[in-house]
Amino acid sequence: MSNYIIPVLIIVLLVYAVYKKTNCYQSFTKGAKEGLKLVYDILPYIVAILLAVALMRSSGLSDVCIKAVMPVFQFLGVPTELCEFVMLRPFTGSGSLGLLDDIINSFGADSYISRCACVIMGSSETVFFVSALYFSQTKAKNLGKAISLVLLVSFVGVLLSCLLCRFL
Amino acid sequence: MNILWILMMIVSLGFFVFGDPASVVEVMNTSVSDTIELCLTLCAIYILWMGLLQIVEDSGLSNKLAVCLAPVIRLLFGNVSKEASQYIAMNLSANILGLGNASTPAGLRAMKALDNGSGTLSMPMAMLFALNCCSLQLLPTTIISLRSQHGSVNSSDVIFPIIIVSIICCGLCICLVKLFYKKAGHNYE
Numbered sequence: 001m002s003n004y005i006i007p008v009l010i011i012v013l014l015v016y017a018v019y020k021k022t023n024c025y026q027s028f029t030k031g032a033k034e035g036l037k038l039v040y041d042i043l044p045y046i047v048a049i050l051l052a053v054a055l056m057r058s059s060g061l062s063d064v065c066i067k068a069v070m071p072v073f074q075f076l077g078v079p080t081e082l083c084e085f086v087m088l089r090p091f092t093g094s095g096s097l098g099l100l101d102d103i104i105n106s107f108g109a110d111s112y113i114s115r116c117a118c119v120i121m122g123s124s125e126t127v128f129f130v131s132a133l134y135f136s137q138t139k140a141k142n143l144g145k146a147i148s149l150v151l152l153v154s155f156v157g158v159l160l161s162c163l164l165c166r167f168l
Numbered sequence: 169m170n171i172l173w174i175l176m177m178i179v180s181l182g183f184f185v186f187g188d189p190a191s192v193v194e195v196m197n198t199s200v201s202d203t204i205e206l207c208l209t210l211c212a213i214y215i216l217w218m219g220l221l222q223i224v225e226d227s228g229l230s231n232k233l234a235v236c237l238a239p240v241i242r243l244l245f246g247n248v249s250k251e252a253s254q255y256i257a258m259n260l261s262a263n264i265l266g267l268g269n270a271s272t273p274a275g276l277r278a279m280k281a282l283d284n285g286s287g288t289l290s291m292p293m294a295m296l297f298a299l300n301c302c303s304l305q306l307l308p309t310t311i312i313s314l315r316s317q318h319g320s321v322n323s324s325d326v327i328f329p330i331i332i333v334s335i336i337c338c339g340l341c342i343c344l345v346k347l348f349y350k351k352a353g354h355n356y357e
């Protein structure tokens with residue numbers, strides 16, 4: 001189904017644009033130019049955040065953090081096998097997708113652990129990456145409140161995912 | 169963000185000093201070149217989608233979309249400029265359709281349009297960020313295909329819990345943003 005969404009949407013858009021007598025070619029190139037500028041704008045922010053994440057993972061700091069929070073997770077009903085995954089999710093999209101693959105591989109696609117991980121993956125976002133992207137567009141300084149708020153909600157989402165997977 | 173970043177960098181580098189100082193430079197280099205590779209991919213995606221979004225905008229479709237979604241936007245974001253509400257409308261609808269690649273450029277432009285340059289994060293900006301952090305997607309296609317690849321019996325049985333959790337998270341995000349950023353007080357018109 002999803003394979004059809006994009007081509008059909010684009011066709012509808014182009015037909016509508018022609019009907020409205022828009023110069024599609026000119027519009028497209030104008031937008032594309034903006035897109036190029038956008039990447040130029042966000043590149044330094046992404047480099048900064050991903051550099052910090054890479055250092056954290058390879059220095060062993062993330063392992064230490066994971067060990068530290070493990071008891072808390074266990075207490076709240078999150079399987080210990082998912083600790084690393086839950087911790088990495090806000091930082092890296094490709095990294096957590098790789099981990100999800102590992103989890104499904106080692107526990108089987110229909111196990112409780114994998115289902116949990118899938119629900120967590122599907123209902124959350126790479127918060128730090130998204131914040132680096134979105135806040136690269138503003139001069140606003142006081143971002144702590146918004147980021148911690150979103151992280152809190154993501155964590156509630158993790159707890160909910162684990163709870164729901166027990167029943168569904 | 170600044171404090172967090174410094175903390176992450178210093179503590180990680182500290183770990184390296186006591187662990188394996190020789191590999192620091194290599195790790196940093198690989199990371200940055202990986203990121204640049206990622207940016208090339210992003211570049212391709214953004215150029216394509218920004219081009220298409222420009223057609224959406226110039227044909228007046230985004231205006232229509234914004235008018236359709238006006239009640240929702242008004243409820244969530246309060247009083248925002250016409251330009252911003254168009255981008256917000258595109259961002260939200262692309263998110264729901266699962267077009268993550270299209271939603272991000274629209275969202276970034278919305279963010280830029282919402283920024284009034286005062287240096288503080290206003291309620292609409294926080295709302296936009298928060299909504300984009302709880303994936304609103306209707307069909308989590310990547311996850312479903314990953315599951316069926318690994319021989320799941322019923323690969324789509326996670327959709328239901330994912331949607332429930334997403335909706336609850338979104339609701340929570342909206343409430344918290346509204347609560348903590350009470351009166352935006354900005355009139356953009």
